[in-house]
Amino acid sequence: MSSTNPTSELPMSPGQQAPSAGPTPAGESNPIREAISEAISEHKVILFMKGTPEAPACGFSARTVAALQALDTPFAAVDILPDPRIRQELSAISDWPTIPQLFVNGELLGGCDIVTEMYESGELAEALV
Amino acid sequence: MPSAEDLRQRIEASIPGARAEVEDYTGGGDHFRATVTAAAFAGRSRIEQHRLVYEIFGAEIGGPIHALSLKTQAPQQSTADAPAEDASAPQPTTTT
Numbered sequence: 001m002s003s004t005n006p007t008s009e010l011p012m013s014p015g016q017q018a019p020s021a022g023p024t025p026a027g028e029s030n031p032i033r034e035a036i037s038e039a040i041s042e043h044k045v046i047l048f049m050k051g052t053p054e055a056p057a058c059g060f061s062a063r064t065v066a067a068l069q070a071l072d073t074p075f076a077a078v079d080i081l082p083d084p085r086i087r088q089e090l091s092a093i094s095d096w097p098t099i100p101q102l103f104v105n106g107e108l109l110g111g112c113d114i115v116t117e118m119y120e121s122g123e124l125a126e127a128l129v
Numbered sequence: 130m131p132s133a134e135d136l137r138q139r140i141e142a143s144i145p146g147a148r149a150e151v152e153d154y155t156g157g158g159d160h161f162r163a164t165v166t167a168a169a170f171a172g173r174s175r176i177e178q179h180r181l182v183y184e185i186f187g188a189e190i191g192g193p194i195h196a197l198s199l200k201t202q203a204p205q206q207s208t209a210d211a212p213a214e215d216a217s218a219p220q221p222t223t224t225t
Contacts, residue, residue, distance in 0.1 A: 060196065096176075097183050097190040098197075113199050114175045 033089040036078075040093075040103045045075040045128060048090055049100040053077050060112035064100045067119040073128050104128060130158040131193060136186075137163075143185045144169050159195040164202075171203040178202075 040046055045068070051057030053065045053075075068075050080086045080099055091097055094108045102109045104127055109115065118124035133151040140149040140163065147167035154162050163182065170178045178201035183190055190197055 060198075095180065108176060110176055111179070114179065117175070117200070 030089065032083075032085050033093060036086065036090055036093060039076070039078060041106050043076040043103075044105060045073055046103050047075050047077045047100055048080050048086075048103075049077055050079070050081050052079055057081060058099070060098075061100045064102060064112050064115050067115050067124060068102075068128075070119065071125050071128060131161075131189070132158065133161060136161055136194075136197075139185055140165055140182060144181060154198075159193060160198075161194065161196065162198040162200075164200045166202050166204050168204055170201055175201065 036048075047053075047061075047064060047068065049056060049058075049061035049064065051061055053069070056062035056065055057079075065077075078086070080090065087099060090099075090101065094101055094103075096108055096111065098111050100112055100115075102111070102115050109127060110118065115124060118127065133153040137149045137151040140151070141147050144165070144167045146169065147165055149163055149165045151161055151163045154160055165178075165182055167181075169181065173181075179199050182199055182201065183197070186194055186197065
């Protein structure tokens with residue numbers, strides 16, 4: 001199995017910065033939040049992280065990637081660093097304050113601590129089936 | 130700058146009956162590791178248990194508290210009054 005991880009592209013190139021940096025009030029169109037939700041529903045296993053699987057920018061993200069790679073799990077990865085709004089909107093969706101965040105089958109499985117704990121107990125392999 | 134002792138007191142004050150051990154693992158006052166035992170965790174998923182702790186600190190997580198690594202558990206039912214270490218699951222004294 002290939003260990004290549006497709007990096008999910010969210011439609012937020014630097015040239016498309018919205019004028020306001022804060023979370024969008026409810027009721028208004030929120031393309032970033034919609035793109036994140038779409039990415040979560042489209043990928044069975046998707047990791048929001050700092051940096052990329054090849055070059056994690058944080059030890060917690062690196063440890064979570066390592067657990068997934070140890071199980072030879074294909075996963076999509078989104079780097080949250082290029083735009084602070086990704087993290088804001090992600091945390092608003094997930095009600096989870098920290099990065100990384102691993103979603104499986106559309107549900108938040110956990111951050112680094114929970115994923116590591118589940119990897120060590122064997123539960124992660126079961127959750128990824 | 131928060132201290133490990135501050136975090137311990139706030140966790141124990143916010144979650145009734147909680148016992149917390151908090152370590153400042155870089156010594157810099159911004160990266161913490163906490164083990165929290167609380168009856169309030171019983172019947173809740175790990176995600177829900179961690180959320181209960183994260184909620185205490187709100188926006189401080191990611192702000193002054195750069196990292197709060199959590200291990201949460203409900204007390205052993207047979208030793209509810211004395212949440213002693215589970216001898217069947219020894220914790221390594223060094224971590225990676």
